[in-house]
Amino acid sequence: MRRDESIRQRLLTWLLVPLGVLLFASAVTAYHLTLRAATEAYDRALLDPAVAIASRLRTQGGLTVLDVPPDVLEMLSVDSVDRTFFSVVRPDGTVLAGQADLPAPPELPAVGTTVHYDASYRGEPVRAAALRVPRADGSALVVVAETTLKRNRLLRQVLLSTALPEVLFLLLTAALVWHGVARGLAPLDELRAELAARSHRDLRAVPEEQAPREVRPVVHELNELLARLADSMENQQRFVANAAHQLRTPLAALQAQVESMRRERAAGKGDADLERLHAATRRIAHLAHQLLALARVEPGGVERLPPQPADLAALVAEAVDDWIGSADRGRIDIGFELEPARVLGEPFLLRELLANLVDNALRYTPSGGSVTVRTGVRDGVSFAEVEDTGPGIPPAERERVFERFYRVKGAGGEGTGLGLAIVREIALRHGAQARVVTPASGSGTLVEVRFPSGGVRAAAAA
């Protein structure tokens, strides 16, 4: 038994092969039974002229003679299909009538009995009946033989009339078994479809009552596993939340301390060490923030608010001030093309998604470049996208940039490699797709997030 064998395959094999063998055996049996009955009927019919001839044997002068007019004998051999031959042999071996060279039976029958046998006569197969008749002068032998054309035709008919229905039966049976197995396995297919359609963040129990009795224990164990998984994810999430809490305040303190030192000394001239410390503090604060944001939107994230209607354009408009500041610091021209783009979702997370898209673009766009934020509806699908005039992302890396900590080689910048991972997690949570494409201008990067389901997956999975 192979491990990768499917239940469907096994059922089909174990049903179709034995059924096929049984059907074949029954066909063979039917063929032989029919053939035997027919052969016996022909054999009996073959005996009739032998008996008729035997009844015309007379005794003349102590010797056996045949008292049949030759034309009557002629009639014996008339048949529409087969030719019939006969011979009558006196006890002393004299051939009284018929063909002297007709083959004798392989074994002489006992006196007063008959025997049937197959033989060949004048190059043709024949079926013969021999009758040994007791006479006063010994025993006479009457042999009647006929060619086998009728029998062969019967053979073909029997073969045809048994084989053809059997083949049809076999096909019908195969179709029924196939259908039956499919029907029988349908609940498994449904279970498979239900599991396949789930997102990796959906750890709800699979309904056990709907599963067939045989599969229920498996589903039960699966549910236990899902429950354990959900538990451990929740624990991890709680740990992250606690760690976040413990980490945030000291980091904020570090940042504030560095900032105050920087400001106090700025009165004199800039202190390079302090500037480096300041930059490093910013980076670690940003990294902590991104890590925690990612952990928060990961599957198993304990918080989930009921989805509500939101307009991506309005969410962008709210954050414009924040981004103008960052863009100014990098001497980047930031622009907007905002059309209403309604989605159903979690506005806090959508803001985070947009902020990460823009932050990512601002980080990797060199001074003097531009970043454009667009929202709207295209082909009936709400979208948000951010285009920049940065170095662009090679096509081979466009999928990988959504992985955690993946950074495009040689891109520089102070990114954490988490921004687009956060974008994708939040997109997934809203049933949206995030992807990187080449802008119409031919250079730079365009990250697009489309909400084909209007974000309603969030509602369905909540």
Place this chain on the structure above:
Amino acid sequence: MRLLVVEDDASLADGLCRALRQSGHAVDAVTSGEHALFALEHEAFDVVILDLGLPGIDGLEVLRRLRREDRHVPVIVLTARDTVADRVRGLDLGADDYLVKPFAFEELEARIRVVSRRARPALGPSFTQGALVIDFAAREARTDAERIDLTGREWALLELFLMNRGVALSKSRIIQSLSSWDANLTPNAIEVYVSRLRNKLEPHGLRVRTVRGFGYLLEQGGEEPHAP
């Protein structure tokens, strides 16, 4: 501006106070909710920077009591508990803004500016920028040397910009604010008014900056974006 920092982490409170004082603010710091309520009862502050995770009466409770007593001092909430539920609760209880720790100091300053301005949308009787004096009562803008003529719509636009200094205003918001003047203002008309206003004010240190595809932003001289 007079600020109250309510933060129990000594190091963070100290850093914040020093940096904010460097920026020219008058800063008081307390380390508990009780002290915060006491201070707010006896002194007037322009903005409160409130940590949520305080010993004793926590930040949310301070906020709740403050708003229950109908006091509208702007509050910026600092939180280490970055859960959506916490943020929503803070805003529901009447926080004007929130910042998740850790935060960049410029961000805190920007939000202090925004909430304090939002809290006092009415402008004083006049506004001064260098030699430029804008007298709202007399509806007159002048420098020592000359008088700047402004049409009614230009006045409305200028008032809107001055009430929202440093805040990017979308064209649709400008249209909404000016719709009492003209029911059929189009984005193109706004562009025309802005361009006229810009020509009249720019020589005097008030710059109306275009935010591409979005709207406009009034920048005062000296508030220019500094080099990174």
